[in-house]
Amino acid sequence: MNKYRVFFFFVIFISINTFSQNTANDTDLRTLVTLLDYISKDYPVAVENGEIINEFEFAEMSEFAKKSIALQQDLLPTINNTRFEKLDEPLRELQQAVADKKNPEAISTIALNIKNKILDLGILKITPNRYPSLKNGATLYQNNCVSCHGGKGYGNGALAGNLNPAPTNFHEAQLSPLQAYNVIKLGIEGTGMASYNRLTEEELWDLSFYVLSLKHNEEISRAPLPSNLHLDSISKWNDEELQHFLNKSFSNITVGQVRNYEPERPEPLNVAMTNLDLSYQEFQKGNNKIAEKYALTSYLEGVELVENILGASAPSLVRGIERDMIAYRKALQNNNKIGAENYYNALKEKITSAKTVLAEKDYSFAFIYGAALSILIREALEALLIILIILRVLRPMKIKRAVIAVHSGWIFAVLTGVVSWFFVDKLINLSGASRELMEGVGAILAVLVLLFAGIWLHSHSEISKWKHFIKNKINRISETGNMIGLLIFSFIVVFREAFEVVLFLSSLKLSNPDVANSAINWALLTSVIIIAIITIVFLKFTKELPVGKFFKLASYMVAALAIVLTGKGIMAFQEAGYIPISPIDFAPRIELLGIYPNLQSILAQLLVLGIIVFFQWRNLNQKADKSSQELVTEE
Template sequence: MFKVLSSTILLVVILIFTPINKVFSQNDDTSTQTVIHLLGYIARDYAEGVQDGKIIDEQEYSEMKEFSAQAYRLTKEGDFLSEEDQNILDEMQELRTLIADKKSAKEINTSAVKLKNDIIKVTGVETAPKIWPDVKVGKSLFQQNCASCHGANGNGQGELAKGLEPAPTNFYDAELMGQVSPFQAYNTVKLGVQGTSMQAFSESFNEQELWALAFYVKSLRFEDKTADSLLLRKEFKEVFSYISLKDIATLSDDELLAAIAEKTDNPKVKLEAVRLLAPVGENATNSLSVAEKNLRAAVKNYSEGNKKLARNNALNAYLEGIEPVEARLRANDPSFVIELEQQMLQVRQVIEKGKGTDAVKVEAEKALVLITQADQLLQDQKLNYWLTFILALSIMLREGLEAFLILAVVLALIRSSGVKKALPWLHGGWIAAVLMGIAGWFLSDYIIQFGGKNREIMEGLVSLLAVLVLLFVGFWLHNNSTAKKWKEFVEGKIGRYLQKDKMFGLAIFSFMVVFREAFEVILFLQAIRLEAAPGDKSAIGLGVLVAVVCIALMAHLFLKYSKRIPVRQLFQYSSWVIILLAIILMGKGVHSIQESGWISVTGIGTSFRIGWLGFYPTLETVLAQAALIGVVFITYFMHNQGIKKVALK
């Protein structure tokens, strides 16, 4: 049994380390973004090839036909359109016909832009960064990777520009750059441009770097302006009160100029301000704005009849908006975090149950009120050096102790029973997980790109796999808790249980228990790193170090005194402790998968929850834990009945 279980666990661990966005993603994001990218090019560049029904540039026109055909093929072969959205494919074929008939640039632009917006709407693809990009990072990347072709100042006259056809983009060209949004620039850098020297940088840069570079190239043509910096900051503050980061990322300069002009005067200076400046202080990295925008989008989409998209909006509001600041909020007011999470859950519930637009609006408004309070808590809580240290310490202690609690029981058993050959396997498992966690810290930008949904799925599956192993260990301990059984085990079966395939399963279990917590630690610490001042980031390392020392001290004391406990009692108590841990992990695992949106969420009429015990006020988590308890008692009852029958014989 254990051999089969360990093989199953190994398979799932392999799946976990397969790029998770390919395993779990419902949509092929690369194909979707490529289609959006191609449609953007068609909308903007068609006029370069055709005017008044005549071809003025054969190469440009051929490119338009090729791009429209490629967009159609990717859409048809992809899985990002549901059956209800197949009309988009028909419209895309119609766009190909319009291009073949050399229709006006206005018709082509209208069709391509509509298709692009429809695809963005139905797929929910991200068209804006989650936090404001760092233009300084973008400038550094530009000088290292782009200046050789585009020129050090971005004028398109780099050392390698000669002979390139088409020529590298001149980012000071007001007419051209006025039609390009940062999102289009982001896609160009990420995906490249087929048939040109513009290569794809999707493997070279992470998401934050791609956005930083996109925002930087959009700022270049405004850098030589001489407007007073104080005036610019004033204008930026005003325009940012009604123009969101998503607007700034998805609208071209021409579109943004028109949007600003509808609201206020002096739009050109305000456009310059949003392309050159960024928010200061907490607002620069506060993800609560993501939660707010997604909640409003959820209400809008639900009222328009798009329940599926509304559900995704509500999920993203929590996973991408609340979770990144959860650690800071918990440090300030733990009870408030529970209230906020519960309300976000309530929003998802009314959407899933189809309670109606009014009910969704009411629950969303309650959540928005709490988000405003959360924002105020973050404004009041500046991340200085010692607060950063305390947050890092508390996170590492909490997650580290969860893993230690499980491993300590197994370690105590091994040491009490004298099965020393098992120690290297157990230690090897958790050490490998720690090393993977350290590597994960340096690769955390990639991990963050998994998205909140896939992170929750990974955590949930690892928890449920650990439940299986814990159940097996608990039953084994129970079966060997009597002196006679233990004697038989030591004298007759110890050799078989020390075979490598058995111990390999122990190593996998040890790895899983620690890896789950290490993965969560990385995500929380990354959130703190984004919010800490540059000079205070070393406090994160100090907090982690102190936590590790504390955990090591507790481990030493536990193992030292656990030797005094008789083997029989240790086995009896440990079997029930392990079953309790399995019940806790069952609740945590189901809860994580609920948060990913994989399974439904049904409230049980109370907000009471104990996260560290794995108890959450949802029907699904309670039923899963109740079922597990039932299986445990039925198995023990059947086992004891079998012992009694043997004794009677």
């Protein structure tokens, strides 16, 4: 095993070890916080007026206090924080106070003070990434909790009679969403409360917020939250603490309204229709520029978010909406009142039809699996081909640093894509123009590099030139700057595809949360297997090809990819409103080839094709001149 493999496995080992350690830290910290919550809440059931009134509960409180000290000691080696180290003293004070049967108020004060100090360290995640969905929480509750806690959360489910201690009555318990989250995720040892860590982070928070709403199910009237009431506070406060804040802030909103609050999550096509109406209203007032902005928002923040899902069921409808959107924006730019009115009415009709199609769509496991698999394969193949060509070119050079740079780039891009999946709400909250701009810039940068690569590959397709290059230019490729360039290019090529995949899969996930996670995971596994097979076949086939023939074949493949990405890049800029659109009615739309029916994207592709043809013609002329010179020399 060479040193590079040793290094690779070392990095993998360290990554796995770090991940496992962080997971263990999170679990132990949450357990510590949960134990402190239980001591502060349940101690009055064990002791009253300095006397033990429940031997079992008192033994449990003593055990929890002892366990808290042990957890803090176990965490010390991995949490390098002076404030955390100093918690040993108050934890031992808590243990002694329990042993001395101090009054409940004193115990609660000590326990909650320690808990708040832990939360203030900022090393434990206590806030969801997005505002939780009570609708999804209700579904999760019905599927996982009703049998013990009952349909309305009174702790009187069908299995409750067989459980000791009894299931929590959410109408009586003083819980915060964070406490509920910790208990649901970790479970409670020695009770019927099992761990539900198989749920995703979003699902855990959805369920935690929902169980807090059960005691307030009569207060369903909507009200905006006070501007100074933030999600992190709502997550960590119980109802008493929340009521105290509302009293101080002189807010008219009730605790029940906060617990039942769910932000509006407008359907994308409703957003499209609203902005289309606003656009036409502004156009009628003579505000053409404002009308154009609303029209652009109608597409980017509405139609585009569902076009992949809609395209799987009604591709002609999607093409019709896109075509009419372009024509409508063109009519606004030209102040064409008749055209604007006609396309506005046509778009309203088509968007209404699209809403009907989506409403009738059965987002089954099979549909989500098929849609996810198709997007994963389609986007992965485009990036895979470029990466494989680069690696195949580098193989004869035997520059291991260059190969490592390419692998590092695409691996980092994939990891970035995985991380972005967990922050997908923030990605979706990016403006549509920003998303399109990212895709457009990535595509055009890739085109520039591919053009250079294609010309270079074709010029070195003769074995004599290749040997000359190996002999005279190898040192220049080994320079650090070129390694960084390879890494950046590899990253850009893969990340632009990963970014698009994440956005599409997130829309699929929202369509049917109950089955989407499983379907997407299976699609991901299937796509990995398919891509692995394609990679093996490609490498085996190209390994048998002589260098010259491979370079010639690769130059044609790279040229084709450059033309495809040019079309996609220009279209992304057009959709973001940075480049005007001049439709061509008779031109076809072939997304797979990056062909779009508008003058600007087709001209850009023809320009790239012209550059490729010019350099190939120049290479042929140079080859002919060289042959003539060799013939003259021989004579």
